[in-house]
Amino acid sequence: MGIKHLNKLSLYLTSAASGFNVVAVDGNIFQQIMAEDKPWALISEVGEQGYVEEVVDIIKEHFHIVCLKDFLENPVLHGPNIQAMFVWNCSPAAEPSLLRSLPSLKVVTNGGVGIDHLDVPLISSFGVKVANTPDVVSDATADLAMGLLLASARKIVEGHLIAVDPKTSYLPLGLMGEEVTGSTLGIIGMGHIGYKIAQRSKGFDMRILYHNRNRRSAEDELAVGATYKNMDDLLKESDFVVLVVNLTAETTGLIGHRELSLMKPTATLVNVSRGLVVDQEALVEALQSGKIRAAALDVTHPEPLPRDHPLLSLHNVLITPHVGTNTYATVRKMVRRMVDNSVAAVKGLPVPDEVKLK
Numbered sequence: 001m002g003i004k005h006l007n008k009l010s011l012y013l014t015s016a017a018s019g020f021n022v023v024a025v026d027g028n029i030f031q032q033i034m035a036e037d038k039p040w041a042l043i044s045e046v047g048e049q050g051y052v053e054e055v056v057d058i059i060k061e062h063f064h065i066v067c068l069k070d071f072l073e074n075p076v077l078h079g080p081n082i083q084a085m086f087v088w089n090c091s092p093a094a095e096p097s098l099l100r101s102l103p104s105l106k107v108v109t110n111g112g113v114g115i116d117h118l119d120v121p122l123i124s125s126f127g128v129k130v131a132n133t134p135d136v137v138s139d140a141t142a143d144l145a146m147g148l149l150l151a152s153a154r155k156i157v158e159g160h161l162i163a164v165d166p167k168t169s170y171l172p173l174g175l176m177g178e179e180v181t182g183s184t185l186g187i188i189g190m191g192h193i194g195y196k197i198a199q200r201s202k203g204f205d206m207r208i209l210y211h212n213r214n215r216r217s218a219e220d221e222l223a224v225g226a227t228y229k230n231m232d233d234l235l236k237e238s239d240f241v242v243l244v245v246n247l248t249a250e251t252t253g254l255i256g257h258r259e260l261s262l263m264k265p266t267a268t269l270v271n272v273s274r275g276l277v278v279d280q281e282a283l284v285e286a287l288q289s290g291k292i293r294a295a296a297l298d299v300t301h302p303e304p305l306p307r308d309h310p311l312l313s314l315h316n317v318l319i320t321p322h323v324g325t326n327t328y329a330t331v332r333k334m335v336r337r338m339v340d341n342s343v344a345a346v347k348g349l350p351v352p353d354e355v356k357l358k
């Protein structure tokens with residue numbers, strides 16, 4: 001709506017739900033103007049732990065935004081206008097009470113590929129679409145998986161702590177690590193991210209094994225030199241096992257006591273998928289007893305772990321706080337995709353990354 005074309009604007013009320021904006025000029029002349037204005041979106045908090053301003057600006061190009069905190073203070077005022085809801089895996093859940101207070105909602109759009117935190121059947125039952133951001137997350141997540149693998153193998157974090165601590169001295173043969181070049185990598189979950197990890201590992205001359213629900217094409221396998229294996233053989237033969245599966249009923253607890261026992265005592269488990277894919281009690285036991293050498297985890301359950309969780313005090317664990325996609329470039333790409341999905345849903349067009357009910 002062309003607010004800037006109206007002189008002496010003294011009051012501006014919007015009612016996207018009715019399709020009209022009601023504007024009072026000079027306090028006496030009322031005009032009803034068909035809304036050409038931006039739709040409204042609900043987002044979680046801006047600032048610390050929330051959206052960085054730059055990302056909010058991308059959303060603001062297409063939407064008026066209401067933060068969840070402001071919305072919850074006055075759901076009756078904002079609720080009817082909101083047509084899109086932007087969420088991340090750490091956002092409060094899209095619960096029935098929230099969905100009921102958003103009668104114009106068209107889409108819940110998730111930043112990230114994993115949608116295990118969203119109840120898709122529930123959201124769909126409100127006539128609301130769900131979308132995610134596949135593909136654009138793959139490079140950053142694959143980079144982080146390699147970073148965790150290298151950091152764990154070469155004890156990079158321990159090395160840093162020694163280097164900056166004036167009380168410790170360098171030992172010529174201290175901090176011995178595992179050789180990455182030429183080692184065997186087992187990738188469990190060979191979707192977009194898994195494949196990107198394979199591409200990167202080729203540069204380290206690694207022998208690449210993979211397991212996936214569906215075997216990749218012969219061309220895909222050849223391009224990265226990956227060999228398909230059943231899970232047990234992959235676990236037995238790998239020096240590094242990287243988990244990149246979606247969290248589903250089938251993959252919950254995929255790596256438990258039995259699977260960890262199959263791994264080499266010198267092997268490292270890297271998890272960039274979801275914490276629940278691993279039975280954490282079994283993992284603690286395996287790390288304490290030396291069944292495996294180490295774990296490097298970008299994901300845990302819950303996130304963050306309680307401060308007294310045993311994983312936090314084990315010397316052979318490296319943990320990052322679910323930062324797989326956290327690069328400026330990737331988050332920008334994710335938010336653009338979230339905006340594209342939301343704009344399409346609001347306009348009633350096909351939603352590019354719609355997550356369909358199975």
Ligand SMILES: O=C(O)[C@H](O)CO
Nearest residue numbers: 089112113114137325
């Ligand atoms: O699912 C994803 O893409 C990442 O974990 C970010 O949530």
